[in-house]
Amino acid sequence: MTNSIPPSPGGILLDVNGIGISFGGLKAVQNFTLKMPRGCLYGLIGPNGAGKTTIFNLLTGVYQAQRGTITLDGQRVEALAPHKIAAAGLSRTFQNIRLFGDLTVLDNVKLACHLRGRHGIWSTVLRMPGFLAQEKAITTRAMEMLDVFGLGHLAGEQARNLPYGDQRRLEICRALATEPKVLLLDEPAAGMNPSEKRSLAGTITTIRERFGLAVLLIEHDMGLVMDICHNITVLDHGEVISVGTPRQVQDDPKVVEAYLGAPDAGMQAEPDHGGTKVMQTNGHGGGGGSGDAPAGGSHGTA
Amino acid sequence: MAAATGQPADGSALLASVPRHRPGAGEVLREAVVPWFGVLAVAIVAQFGLEAVLGEYGARVAQQAGVYIIAAVSLNVVNGFTGQFSMGHAGFMAVGGYVAAFVTYYGSMLWFGTAEKMAYPVVMGVSLPLTMGHLLMLGGIVLGGCIAAVLGLLVGLPSLRLRGDYLAIVTLGFGEIVRVMLEQSGEQMFSVEQIRAAGPEVWLRVPVGGALGISGIPKYADSFWIFLLAAATCLIAYRMKQSSTGRAFLSIREDEIAARAMGINLTAYKVRAFVFAAFFGGVAGGLLVHAGVPFTPGNAGFQVSFEIIIMVVLGGLGSVSGAVLAALILSVLPELLRNLAEYRLILYALLLIGMMLGRPKGLLGVREIWEVFGAKKTTGKNGVDTGGKAGVA
Numbered sequence: 001m002t003n004s005i006p007p008s009p010g011g012i013l014l015d016v017n018g019i020g021i022s023f024g025g026l027k028a029v030q031n032f033t034l035k036m037p038r039g040c041l042y043g044l045i046g047p048n049g050a051g052k053t054t055i056f057n058l059l060t061g062v063y064q065a066q067r068g069t070i071t072l073d074g075q076r077v078e079a080l081a082p083h084k085i086a087a088a089g090l091s092r093t094f095q096n097i098r099l100f101g102d103l104t105v106l107d108n109v110k111l112a113c114h115l116r117g118r119h120g121i122w123s124t125v126l127r128m129p130g131f132l133a134q135e136k137a138i139t140t141r142a143m144e145m146l147d148v149f150g151l152g153h154l155a156g157e158q159a160r161n162l163p164y165g166d167q168r169r170l171e172i173c174r175a176l177a178t179e180p181k182v183l184l185l186d187e188p189a190a191g192m193n194p195s196e197k198r199s200l201a202g203t204i205t206t207i208r209e210r211f212g213l214a215v216l217l218i219e220h221d222m223g224l225v226m227d228i229c230h231n232i233t234v235l236d237h238g239e240v241i242s243v244g245t246p247r248q249v250q251d252d253p254k255v256v257e258a259y260l261g262a263p264d265a266g267m268q269a270e271p272d273h274g275g276t277k278v279m280q281t282n283g284h285g286g287g288g289g290s291g292d293a294p295a296g297g298s299h300g301t302a
Numbered sequence: 303m304a305a306a307t308g309q310p311a312d313g314s315a316l317l318a319s320v321p322r323h324r325p326g327a328g329e330v331l332r333e334a335v336v337p338w339f340g341v342l343a344v345a346i347v348a349q350f351g352l353e354a355v356l357g358e359y360g361a362r363v364a365q366q367a368g369v370y371i372i373a374a375v376s377l378n379v380v381n382g383f384t385g386q387f388s389m390g391h392a393g394f395m396a397v398g399g400y401v402a403a404f405v406t407y408y409g410s411m412l413w414f415g416t417a418e419k420m421a422y423p424v425v426m427g428v429s430l431p432l433t434m435g436h437l438l439m440l441g442g443i444v445l446g447g448c449i450a451a452v453l454g455l456l457v458g459l460p461s462l463r464l465r466g467d468y469l470a471i472v473t474l475g476f477g478e479i480v481r482v483m484l485e486q487s488g489e490q491m492f493s494v495e496q497i498r499a500a501g502p503e504v505w506l507r508v509p510v511g512g513a514l515g516i517s518g519i520p521k522y523a524d525s526f527w528i529f530l531l532a533a534a535t536c537l538i539a540y541r542m543k544q545s546s547t548g549r550a551f552l553s554i555r556e557d558e559i560a561a562r563a564m565g566i567n568l569t570a571y572k573v574r575a576f577v578f579a580a581f582f583g584g585v586a587g588g589l590l591v592h593a594g595v596p597f598t599p600g601n602a603g604f605q606v607s608f609e610i611i612i613m614v615v616l617g618g619l620g621s622v623s624g625a626v627l628a629a630l631i632l633s634v635l636p637e638l639l640r641n642l643a644e645y646r647l648i649l650y651a652l653l654l655i656g657m658m659l660g661r662p663k664g665l666l667g668v669r670e671i672w673e674v675f676g677a678k679k680t681t682g683k684n685g686v687d688t689g690g691k692a693g694v695a
Contacts, residue, residue, distance in 0.1 A: 060563055086565035094563075100556035102620075102668050103549070111549040115565035116317040118546035121574075125538050127334040129325045131545070136323035138546070144320075178565055179316055 013038045013214050014090075014182050019058055019068030019078065020238075028054045029238045032068070034216075036182065036231075041208055041215045043225040043246075046235035047258055052218045053095055055235070056184050059216075060092050061085040073181055087115050089181035093171040093188060095218075101160030105151060105170060108159050109142040112177035142177065148210070149173045149203070165196045169203065176207060182214045183207075189221050197221060201228050226250065234258065337537055345530035349431060352525050361525065362594075367633035368528040369590045372535045374613040374625040376582030379539060381611065382619035382668075383548060384575040385555025386462065390473030391583050391610050393480040396602030397453060398446035398584025399591040400484065403516045404508075405442030406592065407490075410435060410520060411497050419520040431524040439522040443531075443588035447581040454580025455573065462572040465558070477602050484599035485513045492518065515598030516591070523592035531589060535582050540622045540670075542578075551575055552620065552668070616657060618664030623671040628664070 014036040021029050029051045036042050044052050057063045059070060061082035070078040077085050100108050117138060123131040146152045149169045154162060159170060168188055175183055185204070189197045201224055208215050219225045225232065226246040234242040234249055236258040242249050249255055325333070348368070353361040377391045410417045413434075420433040453476075461472040488507030491497045500509070510516045542548045550571045553561040562568055591597045600606075613632050617624030635653070639646035657665070666674055 062559070062562075081567075082562040083565045083567045086563055092563055094560065098557045098560035098563075100553050100560065102556055103552055107549055107552075111546075111553050111561075111566075112564045113317055114546050114550060121547065124541055124545040124547055127337075127541055129330050129334075132325040132329060132333055133323045135545070136325075137317060137320040140323075141317045141320045174564065 011038070012036065013040075013073055014059075014216070015069075015071040016059070017069045017071070019055075019065040019070060021054065021058060021063055021066050027238055029058065032058075032235075032238075032240060034233060036214050036216065038214055039208070039212060040231060041205070041229050042217065043229035043232040044216060044218050044235065045220075045222070045225055045232060045249075046241075050235040050258075051238040052235055053186060054238075056092060056186055056218065059085075059184060060090060086178055086180075089179070090184065091175040091178045091180035091182075092184035093168075093175050093186055095186040095190065097167050097171055099159040099162075099167055099171060099174070101158065103159060104155065105146065105157050105159055105162065106139070106142055106155040108170060108174050109145050109177045110138050112174045113138045113142060115178045145173050145177050148207070165192060168192070168200070172203070172207070176211060176213075180213060182216060185215060185217045185219075187218050187220060189219055189224055197224055200224075204228060341530060341533040341537055344533040345526045348529035349524060349526035350428075363634060363637050365523070365525055365528050365593050366590075366595065367630050368525070368532045369523075369586050369593065370610070370613065370629040370633050371532040371626050372582055372586035372589070373610045374617065374629040375532075375535050375539050375622055376579045376586070377610050378614045378617070378620065378622065378625040379542070379551065379575050380579045381614050382621070382625070383543065383551035383555060384572055385619075386572060386576070387467065387470040388473045388576065388579065389470050389604060389607050389611065390457070390475075390477040390480075391579070392604065392606035393473070393477035393602045394450040394454060394580045394583035395587030395590065395606070396477075396480050396484065396597075396599070397587065398443070398450045399587030399597055399601065400510055400516065401446035401449050401584070402439065402442035402588030403519050403591040403597060404510055405445060406435070406439050406522065407516065407519055408497060409438045409442070411491075411494050413438075415494055417518050417520055419522065431522075431526045433522075435520055436522050436527070439520075439588075439592050440527075443585055443592075446588040447584035450584025450587070451577045451581035454577045458573045458576035458580075459569075462576060463569050474604060474607075477604055477607055481599045481602040484510065484602060487512050490514075490516055490518075511598075513599060515596060515600075517596070519591055519597070521592060521594045523589045523594075528589050528593065531585060535585070536622055536626060543620075543622060547571070547574070555620070612654065614664075616654070616664055618666035618668065620668035621664065621666040621670055624664055624666035624669075627666070627671065 012035050014034065016032060016034040018031050018033055019029065020027070020031055032051075032055055034042075034044075044055065046052055054063065058065050058078075061077070061080055061084070065078045068078070069076060072085075072088050072090055075088055077088050077090070080088065100111065103111070117134055119131050119134055122128075123134075143152060143155065146155055149172070151166060151170055151173060154166065159167065162170060172183075172185065172188065188204070189200055192200060204215060204217070205228055207213065217225065217229060229246060232242075232244065232246055232249045233240055234252070234255050241254045241258055242252040244252070348364075352364050356364060373391060373395060377388065380386050380388045407417050414420070420435045422429040422431060422433060424430070457472060457476050458469075461469045488504060488509040490511035491500060491504075491509050542551075550561070550566050553564065553566055554568055554571060558568055587601070590601075609632070613628040614625055616632065617626070617628030635650065636646065639649055642649060
């Protein structure tokens, strides 16, 4: 697989222009700009506390941007409530998994179909033919979605009883059931072992192609990000410090500085050990060193 | 849509592209129509069977239990499904009760000249619980439910926008406000002449008896009507649980942030749940006032609200049949323990504590009784009969 940007007939799908937010005196995100073409798999990386999740919260309306604009497929969404942004076509997963634990796996996905089809109140109470048809369609579609993720056999289980990796996958499945144009994944590989990560990388590339989505990925595992993303934006202290292809970003001295600390700052700037490690070892086996973009990487994308 | 988003023409990608299922006549009959006959059957059995099996006193206890089923099942939609904490259900019951009592009492006095119960029509040797008085009662109950629902909207709209315990505080206050306002209401008028002569200043004071409560309401709430509405409430609540609305309610309970991200309008659904509960709370109150139960402003107090909350929690937050079961148990238990005099309150408390220790999620949790016992149930068939009362679904 190559990390070239795929052809994007529709141009820019998600256009984020200079958004920012401060919490009291803390400038969490400043002047963040992002141009995501259609069908793009975009990485958002940065050391801990750089503001990545805050950006997700701004994009999905959990926080209101104090400055700047967000345009999704020609529609301005920065002032909309979260449920309206979801309806406009932006869906997300969460860093700390947020499934509906007491509901079944199937109901988690059926709930997410709500945006594209729901029942009227009288139709529900009287259980009219329209209700039966709609419910059947929702169930069929939810089962199809579960099968895409290999979760079909778990449909009747309570979501909270799923193993960790399956919970992560179910969250992605649920987000996809809202039929988004852009899917935001917040550290989907956190806590996964290497083989789970490999299968996740395969899943992400598959769903991008199958559902024709653009994916914005926050991830700490550099190997994964470098392997599958077409484009990367690097964030530090709430500001964009580098944008480009994986190779360009890896070679950028500012990025190296953000992760390793400035060479002359030495003792004062505390290096982020976690970041250092993944940067140097490049995640999982086979990938090149930090200066060498692992084009054609180790993940099977089928 | 597929073209606009560049999505592939892969049929499985979109809900809209799932082939439409056309339900056959058999399926529609089984899913939509038959359950209503089940509701009717419960009501008929209750009307002609309860007194024969349980005796007059037992039937009265069962009728009260039936009313509490409506109250508990409807409150369960807010406290159980949606995970909000309402402490003012008795307030809505009292509003519905007083409105229905007002309509039946003064309506009967003005139109029929008396608030005595009318003679029941006898068809083929069976006396039927359907007179003009009953129609007046049903109108009053529906009106009471609607007024309770409007009040629910007024109370819910501001307080459900906020997160946390605001709803609990506001609803607790609402119940008390209703109670105090009812205590300040005007004296009840007991003669037709007085009622005919009353001017607007008398009606404006809402003559429903003040602190003494309203009395002399004809007992039109026969077992038939109580269990018809109880079974219907259960059926409607269960169907709601099985729909996109119910899933939205439950998702809000489970995780508001995730629900919002999945496109759920939190305030709209919370308010919907709250108004639904207020309406059926009002209906329960309307039935109670016609069941020969003394009705005073104290009925709006928080003790009554708490009783219903206990039923919901005990039965299982989110379980329709659990709420039914708990309403039955908690209505019958005090009667069974009556011989123990005041010790029964201690025993009652111990039983509750024991249950919460043994089953902290309530008797059934979020599941229905037929999901806990026996084979897996498919949507929409008649459920296990929960004590012959309201297990239709």
